[in-house]
Amino acid sequence: MTHVKVLHLITGLGAGGAEQQLRLLLRHLPPEYHCDVVALTNPGIVAAGLRSDGVRVGNLAMRGNRDLSALPRLVRLIRRERYDLVHCHLYRACVYGRIAARLAGVRAVVTTEHSLLAHTLEGRRITLGVRALYQATELLGSATVAVSDAVADRLADWGVPERRVRVIPNGVEAARYRQPAPVRAATRQAVRAELGLPQDAFVFGGVGRLVPGKRFDILVDALRLLPQTPDAPAARLLLVGDGTERAALERQARTVGVADRVVFAGERDDVPELLTAMDALAAPSTVETFGLALLEALAAGLPVRWSSGPALAELPAAAAPGARRTLADPAAYAAELQALRTGRRRSPGRALAQPDAVRHYDMARLALEVAGLYRQVADRTPSAPAVPAPHAAAPRPRAAHPTVPVPEESHVQH
Structure with missing residues (x-):
């Protein structure tokens, strides 16, 4: 070979x-x-x-x-x-x-x-x-x-x-998000404990860079609009990611009185685990080139409310029955999330089956x-005589923390 x-x-x-x-x-x-x-x-x-x-x-x-x-x-x-x-x-x-x-x-x-x-x-x-x-x-x-x-x-x-x-x-790597119910429940409990999220809360989340185009400000306002009643589980917003808008979002949360109900997880590489802590993903961005977070959430068994994303827009609606396109407006998201919160009381933490959209991608x-x-x-590439002919040597052994050798004047990360 x-x-x-x-x-x-x-x-x-x-x-x-x-x-x-x-x-x-x-x-x-x-x-x-x-x-x-x-x-x-x-x-x-x-x-x-x-x-x-x-x-x-x-x-x-x-x-x-x-x-x-x-x-x-x-x-x-x-x-x-x-x-x-x-x-x-x-x-x-x-x-x-x-x-x-x-x-x-x-x-x-x-x-x-x-x-x-x-x-x-x-x-x-x-x-x-x-x-x-x-x-x-x-x-x-x-x-x-x-x-x-x-x-x-x-x-x-x-x-x-x-x-x-x-x-x-x-x-997406669908198997990475698929967990047996007992494992998922344990992960959910552990992640919520780590982030200080109440175990019985209704947690909706946003995943992505905290930049203006993602419109996570809509989710902060939607949280403010969600009614707080004794017979409804507490609502929390979990934002996973970092970026230039974090300080503005933190100020907004303080201004509208929900700072104690918003958790900023920061930049993380354990998104599948963090998704288990959520009850729904909300993605109010109005312009996306793909919408990977939508697929990750569907793979993790979450209902998804979204405003833009070719990943789903370019497929039939039946490919992702747990996803619903939503107007990028705080009131519209609050209404959708309230309906999901009401439904969650009947089956808290239950994962939806992975839809066809996940298998497609x-x-x-x-x-x-x-x-x-x-x-x-x-x-179809012609030979390039200026470069020594490519070799077909056996695979090199991999070091525990391998590094590509770069010229002396460059810095190498070990």
């Missing part, structure tokens, strides 16, 4: 959706693909998770978007490690990675577009310069993966030829689609 050496280049490795998707993909790619990961900066908690999975992880230690010294370091790394294919994730890594791969003589270059919206890219406003640089460097790649039809449509609006775009959605299947794209890209 031929072994293919792949470099996954990503802007950072904090606990974001793209970062977690990369880790999940590497768990499910066929064994002939030997993958290393290099972050341009910020090797956060996902880097530790990748190392625990046996993946080599390096840090290029870029000092900012205009740290051009990172480019020659990356070129030397690609040449020295003799990668057969480079797969880039997130804007900055896509720009630098496409250029570096070409300079290093690697012609098989895949990028995944995770977060392209009409006016923002990865939560930041799209300027003319950002768009021009993206379009210019996209031509240096072999193919671009869009995580949804909506993202593919936006790439087409930017002039990326349809033949260069392949829709391969994000995925099974990562084991989607990873095979990525591997198929790798083969297509490699088959």
